[in-house]
Amino acid sequence: MYRRSKKYQPLRAKAAASVAAHERKRLQAVSEDEIEQDLPDLRKRIETTEFDSTEPKATVIELYQSDRIDFYRVVVNKKPPAIAR
Structure with missing residues (x-):
């Protein structure tokens, strides 16, 4: 903090x-x-579509409330992202 x-x-x-x-x-x-009602946990949803390949590829990034005010909990295409270690 x-x-x-x-x-x-x-x-x-x-x-x-x-x-x-x-x-x-x-x-x-x-x-x-x-x-x-209080604010929902889901704060932002970002939808992108990539047209660089032969088929368009859609990606949905959802940003949820976290314990800190300067961070979001991220979910990409309904899955939490893998953490790089």
Whole structure:
């Protein structure tokens, strides 16, 4: 994880409290049926088609949410990619 300065950490806590308060207020104002669902794990789908060979070759790259904000969990053509070692 990234290091946070002593000034930055209280700002993050204040922002998190503000978001939580806003969410509580939103949930109190609506009924169970009207509550919006959280974001899906699938964030992006990239479809490419290669026309270089005799037959077009389609590739689907799906990017899913991960634990970190700067990474995605990747699935290529419905299979997790092999990890190079």
